Amino acid sequence: MAYENLPIAELGRQLRAGEVTSKALTEDALTRIAAIDPKINAFITLTADSALADAAAADAAFAQGIDHGPMQGIPHALKDIYDTAGIRTTCHSKLREHNVPATDSVVAAKFKAQGAVMLGKLSTHEFALGGPSFDLPFPPARNPWNTDHIPGGSSSGSGAAVAAGLVRMAMGSDTGGSIRGPAAYCGTIGLKPTYGLVSRRGIFPLSFALDHAGPLAWTVEDAAIAMEVITGYDPRDPGSADVPTPDFRGKLHDSVKGLRIGVPRHFFAGAPGLSLEVLAAFDAAVDTLKQLGAIVEDIELPDYDIFSFCGRVIMLCEAFAIHEQDFRSRPLDFGLLTYLRMTMGAFITAADLTQAHRTRRQLSEAVTTRLASYDALICATALAPAAAFADMQPAASNWPMQTMPFNVTGHPALAIPTGFSATGLPLGMQIVGRAFDEGTVLRIGAAFEAATKLHEKRPIL
């Protein structure tokens, strides 16, 4: 079987058994990137030389019986807002086109310490918000299932690279859905962990209160392995949570029989722009979970718009505050979409922001209370399949993602494919869990994945 179709755990087994080398995996990935990436623009910077050096180091470690963990020798890539020492970190922006950090982000350092092989830096929407755009120094990533369509964002290169089989796992970030959105559009797994579980230090911020770092991966198990590497308390990230590390793989293959799953159907049923294909695939997913023995019931939460507006107000205020000086001194260096979205933060009052923070607390409590009687929630991720680039409107006010609620509340949320549209584009849902209970979220995802086997289908490029 081709390497891109082997799970990270199986690649790890073969590496440790001497059946394959990290060098071979890395060379194979670089060959695929050379052939495929010009069609999807997932990579901004390819670090082939250092990747081959990393692979050689991993192989030498294996030969000496040194085992740093499950990502040793495994190729991966990082969204280009993660600082990487000596490797440029552009945020897909003219403003940071030549920025070369001196130190690694915590996440990059953790992968490096495991002996993982970093292939390069991946496309994003500019500063993780503006995009997809053609007025930036680098082209936008494209959807591997149909390159005329967007891959979602802002972790667009991460979603595209994983779906195209360039890597099994790539890191993204999620402030309003930027992991789960591209995961939904590209048909991958995407995990936004509980707020505070993964350090954001060294990742360029979009909104301090809402930023989360997490993996996009081809399977639930691949994502769980990445989480094992990157999770950990960081006293120098003020949002970091000092909690025991969750057990990500311990219950991965347990049955979901008897688990109670709530469906806030009012979030998406009747929402403007809801695709009937998304709804049908979601209902089929509910049936699958019921067949697996889960108890699935509709529930009520506060109105979706309250979650969405609350999150957007906080995000836009913080984003504008971060970039305020550049908006004054060099506004035309931002892409148009970034400018249009981020300058909205200038029009929000302190009272509005305070009300948003008060609302946030209410909403987080409401979801936590619901999750006292349910093991998880499921709801739509995107309301429709990925749009075509040609149909994108710069001033569109209707966001077709329903991901913001769990940035606001901080609960873990896993995007997972539910099927395909008639035109062959992926459809998906999200599984939401109790704070720091990623184990249950991943367990439900793994059971659903095993039942549907949607990961066995790859885009043809």
Add this chain to the structure above:
Amino acid sequence: MSADPNEAALALEFDVFAKRAGLAIAADRVELVYAGFKEMRRMLELLRQPRTAANEPAGFLDMRSVNRGL
């Protein structure tokens, strides 16, 4: 801010906020930014709801988190 401003009041509010933020919006971007502003204005109204003392936001500031990295 008026809860239900007319178009002229909205335009004035937009202008004041932009100037206060030091934004010199390029002429070819004004219409798009203004459209976003009007949508934002609608959004903000929904968050301006009566609240109780229980809905206070200080929970996100934890002195242990402020001090622990020092």
